Amino acid sequence: MNNPTADNLAIAALVLVWLLSRQLTERPLRERSPVGLVLIVIGAVETGWYVTAYPLTWRDGALVAASLAAGVLLAAVRAFTVRLSVREGRIMRQGTALTAALWILGLGQHFLIDTAVAAQLGAVTVLFYFGVVLLAQQLVLVRRAAVAGLTGR
Structure with missing residues (x-):
């Protein structure tokens, strides 16, 4: 029998490994990336299915919102651990070990x-x-x- 929680945890582990590999690899900084939006949509659908079967209390919702707020705060801090540089006219980004540690802390x-x-x-x-x-x-x-004046070069 399928265990949805185990499936979600396995998917979360794969996404975390994928995110960390992308975060720690030097890549061009894009102004817009669809990855975050795709994850939000998939996550919202999964959450919607869950809430349909197991209605949340006000407290549950508040704690999830608090977790998201803490995650956004950690994301802002994490963004300052990413190195920015310019190569061949493109803004490049590369996370550090601290970037990875903050991802794990946030999760x-x-x-x-x-x-x-x-x-x-x-x-x-x-x-x-x-x-x-x-x-x-x-x-x-x-x-x-x-x-930092790196845009528009």
């Missing part, structure tokens, strides 16, 4: 909500979480590049 704080909310809600909402914090980090990185 850990998100899964902490499972200790206080409806069963496995952290696992169910993890893709939504990844999408939100990825977009937040991207916004801060693009703003950092603009403030």
